[in-house]
Amino acid sequence: MSTLTVAQPLCLRHPAFRPLCVRAWVARLIVDRMLDRIAVRAVYPDGTVRGGGGPDAPVLRIVRPESMFERLAHNPKIGLGEAYMAGDWAAADGTDLGDLLTPFAERVAHLVPAALLRFRRLVDRRVPRWQRNTLTGARSNISAHYDLSNALFGAFLDPGMTYSSALFDHDGPLSNQDLEAAQTRKVERILDLAGVGPGSRVLEIGTGWGTLAIAAARRGAYVTGITLSTEQLQLAEKRVADAGLADRVDLRLQDYRAVTGSYDAVVSVEMIEAVGEEYWPDYFRTLDQLLAPGGKVALQAILMEHDRMLATRHSYGWIQKYIFPGGLIPSRTAIDETVERHTTLAVDDDYRFGQDYAETLRRWRRRFVANWQSVRTEGFDESFRRAWEYYLAYCEAGFASGYLDVGQLRLTRDQLSGNENVESTMRSLPGASAR
Secondary structure, rough: OOOOOOOOOOHHHHHHHHOOHHHHHHHHHHHHHHHHOOOEEEEEOOOOEEOOOOOOOOOEEEOOOHHHHHHHHHHHHEEEEEEEEOOEEEOOOOOOOOHHHHHHHHHHHHHOHHHHHHOOHHHHHHHOHOOOOOOHHHHHHHHHHOOOHHHHHHHHOOOOOOOOOOOOOOOOOOOHHOOHHHEEEEEEEHHOOOOOOOOOOOEOOOOOOOOOHHHHHHHOOEEEEOOOOOHHHHHHHHHHOOOOOOOOOEEOOOEEEEEEEEOOEEEEEHHHHHOOHHHHHHHHHHHHHHHEEEEEEEEEEEEEOHHHHHHHOOOOOOHHHHHHOOOOOHHHHHHHHHHHHHHHHHEEEEOOHHHHHHEEEHHHHHHHHHHHHHHHOOOOOOHHHHHHHHHHHOOOHHHHOOEEEEEEEEEOOOOOOOOHHHHHHHHOOOOOOOO
């Protein structure tokens, strides 16, 4: 049985504390003022309505105000998601959860009054040290998400089991487009970006369930794919064998820091988000070390604006606690700065398609909800259902609002003569990278 237990708020666990707990009262005042600036309507159990939205705006139904505001008061970055998991609030009938969260995501950088931001460190929690992506920590963090159950992911992903943004054809309506075809378009584009063809030696970091490795092998490439998920590895190996490509694809349970060799193309799709800021230099140095002369690196990366990344990088959020331990979304600026300081690489191509991710997540969430009964038989409880519904809608809102973006980046070696960083950088490359 896979359960996600949400503790009752502190002051509700200890009734004697309730008269003293003014933080919940303050939280309600702040939230009500926020709501009045957002194009939604919030309905309290007594019929009170707050919010700046008109009659057609998404409706937030507050079920248990006392519990919800206690959670928000004690941990604002985690409390809202925990309140949804506990059933303290919900999207009203006729309101889609993603549509409800999008107006909040559009104004997330301006929701808290500037005068209150100075108190942020009083309520922010630091990321736990046990979530650091050391060699053992990274394995634990990846397992916590990807080893839940292959059947769980199969219930909402496309038949190709691709767990990253699809790439739709914007010359036609999205409603007529198949998700698996859009995922194939994404895979083929990033393989083109990396120059993968017959005879290419390809390293895929974060191989998932094998879809990209199979596609590269069908082009005539020789693929080494690494993952830290035992569940993914088992299914990916079966899929490769069933495709008759076992002689071209070598899949391993291995950390990127332990890889050796030389590759014409290094491809990694939405894996950098799991690396952690502390290890970005190691990650990019490893790519540089493994890339053969004239080779190309192609990354698909979720991105956020640099100022938002700097403001949130050290605080512990709901996604890190319940969905992706050890994760951090980089900015393009952070990638450029890390690459410049620690490698001989440079980004020379950047293709963005953030709205496609919103559509991808929307479809995943609908499939997850529609197939919940089959997921439930795998041992997942109601709190887990609400957590994953919230996770998918929360991320969808991030991309729909433009708060988040996704891009395919190509990195090649800096060929500028007189680059003073090249010699010193190459001397600093570790022999096998692993520590």
